[in-house]
Amino acid sequence: MQRASVIQNEIFHALADPSRRAIFESLTRGEVAVKDLTARFDISQPAVSQHLATLKKAGLVRARREGRCIYYRVRPSGMKPLIDWISHYRAFWTEHVERLEQLLETMDE
Amino acid sequence: MQRASVIQNEIFHALADPSRRAIFESLTRGEVAVKDLTARFDISQPAVSQHLATLKKAGLVRARREGRCIYYRVRPSGMKPLIDWISHYRAFWTEHVERLEQLLETMDE
DNA sequence: ACATCATATAAGTGCCTACTTATATATCTC
DNA sequence: GAGATATATAAGTAGGCACTTATATGATGT
Numbered sequence A, B: 001m002q003r004a005s006v007i008q009n010e011i012f013h014a015l016a017d018p019s020r021r022a023i024f025e026s027l028t029r030g031e032v033a034v035k036d037l038t039a040r041f042d043i044s045q046p047a048v049s050q051h052l053a054t055l056k057k058a059g060l061v062r063a064r065r066e067g068r069c070i071y072y073r074v075r076p077s078g079m080k081p082l083i084d085w086i087s088h089y090r091a092f093w094t095e096h097v098e099r100l101e102q103l104l105e106t107m108d109e
Numbered sequence C: 001a002c003a004t005c006a007t008a009t010a011a012g013t014g015c016c017t018a019c020t021t022a023t024a025t026a027t028c029t030c
Numbered sequence D: 001g002a003g004a005t006a007t008a009t010a011a012g013t014a015g016g017c018a019c020t021t022a023t024a025t026g027a028t029g030t
Helices: A002-016 A018-028 A034-040 A045-057 A076-087 A090-098 A101-108 B002-016 B018-028 B034-040 B045-057 B076-087 B090-098 B101-108
Strands: A061-066 A069-074 B061-066 B069-074
Touching (some): A002 A045, A002 B002, A002 B018, A018 A045, A034 A045, A045 A069, B002 B076, B045 B061
Antiparallel strands (some): B061 B069
């Protein structure tokens, strides 16, 4: 479980940054080249590359070179550790959320 | 959608820190007082309180005073923005993950 | 070979954050 | 009320991180 939590750290860290999450969300709509990502966001090209490197290290995206361009896309199984982390407490959510779904709002205050 | 993403920011930020995630995981096993959390982790009591304040601000936990102790517990509906964020790309996951569940490993390399 | 385009890496900088110690606030006991 | 316990807040600090500009690497076209 040590390895898993290290990966979880990297995934949570990668998704914690708004710019990185925005880039990731862009990629969920399909493969995008770095230059196109750079055009979409108001940060420099190196900043985009650095974010992509972080996402890649976390296993959330993959890269593919085609000529001069490098296309990034989401690596679907990369989300698994995040989903695993959530579903690790699935029993808890089930017990508290699903069963008392309609009462959640009143529970909050 | 602006409000939602602000909350998402706070949740991802809150869960990005390993200590904070460990504290949160402790709370999923039931209500715990601050002093007991302080005993469990190798950080100071103020550090624990600060982490709890961050989790609380993100809507992930709630506090209840009983005498001198303050008991923290998970706020179940606090996870909703995170689950919403993931399920926002549910179609994507469905397409790539669920349908090709057995092929994920081979897809990775 | 050279110029251009696309991306990554290096190096530097300012801000954020996670921690610390010290102190304030709140509750209980005597 | 005084002291003890439990927690929160204040203030300071060191390290990390997200950005920048500058430069290196790599591919294409002429």
